[in-house]
Amino acid sequence: MKRIVALVDLDAFYAQVEELRNPKLKGKAVIVCMYSARGKGSGAVATANYEARKLGVRSGMPIIYAKRKAKNAVFLPADRDYYWKVSARVMDILQTYSDLFEQVSIDEAYLDLSQTNSFTAAERLAKKMKSEILQKEKLTCSIGIGPNKLVAKIAAGVKKPNGLVTVPEDAVPSFLKPLSVGKLYGVGPKTEGLLASLNMRSVKQLKTMSLAHLQKLVGSAKGSMLYNGARGKDDRPVQPGRQKQQVSRLTTMKKDTSSFNSLAETVASLSTLVHDTVSAQKITFQTVSLIVMSNKMEQISRSHSLTEPTTAKKAIQDTVTALLKTFLAERPDFQVRRIGVRVSGLEHAIPDSRKPATNGQRTLRTFRKPS
Ligand SMILES: [Mg+2]
Known part of the structure; x- marks a missing residue:
């Protein structure tokens, strides 16, 4: 299929x-x-x-x-916090349209619509999604449809806002050709600049480069990614239930410091931000880490694993404060420029409609067939 x-x-x-x-x-x-x-x-x-x-x-x-x-x-x-709540409602709507649903951020999700069997039918389904989201949440979205994630993502970006762009397999080469290389997956400003210096600005131009040449230029993995990207090839499947591995928040201190009091204050507010994110997403964590960077760009992280998964804000704050105290005692010379708090060992805390049946909800779900 x-x-x-x-x-x-x-x-x-x-x-x-x-x-x-x-x-x-x-x-x-x-x-x-x-x-x-x-x-x-x-x-x-x-x-x-x-x-x-x-x-x-x-x-x-x-x-x-x-x-x-x-x-x-x-x-x-x-x-x-509020945006995550609205996002959760939109995602709940979206996942009724496909069993293969992967949320990638607060406002983006991939859906595998292969079950519709044709791009025309998939587009009809996408129109339904758009009108249901508009009707229920008063929000507009842009949808891109393609033979893979790469093309779908680019297609979603070309007619924003409120766009719907479908690129069937045979239309992929002509769709990509005029686009700038920066639209391709994995091409940031740095790579874009490097390619521009070789006069490789459009996907059409990039396509003239051999795989070997690209790999020599940007390394083996990235080279093949660019080579395949220029040809609209991408094998990554839509992965349901894929989760974040960690949540972290970092900040730069007003001035470099080794003062426990001012660092502890910053760490407390970062702990709140991290906690906001994990609680809005209903996830538990088991490991808490402190990250510090010096004015000489030395980066150190210290972690502590709790005896069991938790959602408690106090667990983040107390652990990271203790880690900070120990670290400063060991390295009194260390001038902290940036500091961060991270939690990992994440799990979904509360069974919700996004998880396979533990409460029977899943079995009641029906998948819409295009009409
Ligand atoms: Mg967006």
Whole structure:
């Protein structure tokens, strides 16, 4: 059976959710921010709505730049707990459309729609998904459909917002040809720059390079990834129930320090952020780690495994504080520049509709057939 994969991506998700919560924001430039511990106004843009994007604001941009570009925009702090709740409801809708469902982030999921047997039928199903999400949650999303994850992901990005782009297998070469190499999986700004220096800017140009040449340039694994990517080839299956292996939060100290008190304070707020994420996703953890980086770029992590899995915030905070105390006693000379908190050994805590039947819910699920 031929594989048919869809990627569903909610449009400017954080900003859309904020607009729903506060209808007065509609029509205004809205910028959702992650503020950093560095203090007043420092941090980065998490999501900008389309009005803000028109003014040149992008995700990841420092807030200071965004303020210059969009003086009259509404700047809001990210409320990720709330976004995760909305996300969970959308994901619950999506997974009724396929047994092979893989959530990849708060606002993106892959669905294997091979059961529909044709790209036309898969597209009809995607239209239903879009209208159900719009009707129930008032949110728009963009969907890309292709013969694999790579093509589906790129297709979802080309007609945002509220797009639906289907690329059947035989249309893949002509679809990819004009795109810039940066659209391919694994091509970040660095690789893009390297390829540009060889005048390899489009996928069409990249296709002229041999596998051996690419591997010599960027290494064996990445070389074959680029070679296959340029040809629209990707074997990665949609993996249901794939989970994150760890959750971490890091921050840069206002100034380099070895003071227990100021580091402990930072570690306490990072513990809260980590706990927010794991509790919103209903996962337990068993290992807690402290990560420190010096002004000389030396990085050290110290971990402690608890006797049993837990969801308790106190477990994170107490463990990481103890790790910090021990570490500073051993290395009083260590000037901490960046510090982080990580939990690992993750498991889903509470059986929910996303897990195989422990409560009978799964057996009641029906999969929609295209009409
Ligand atoms: Mg998105």
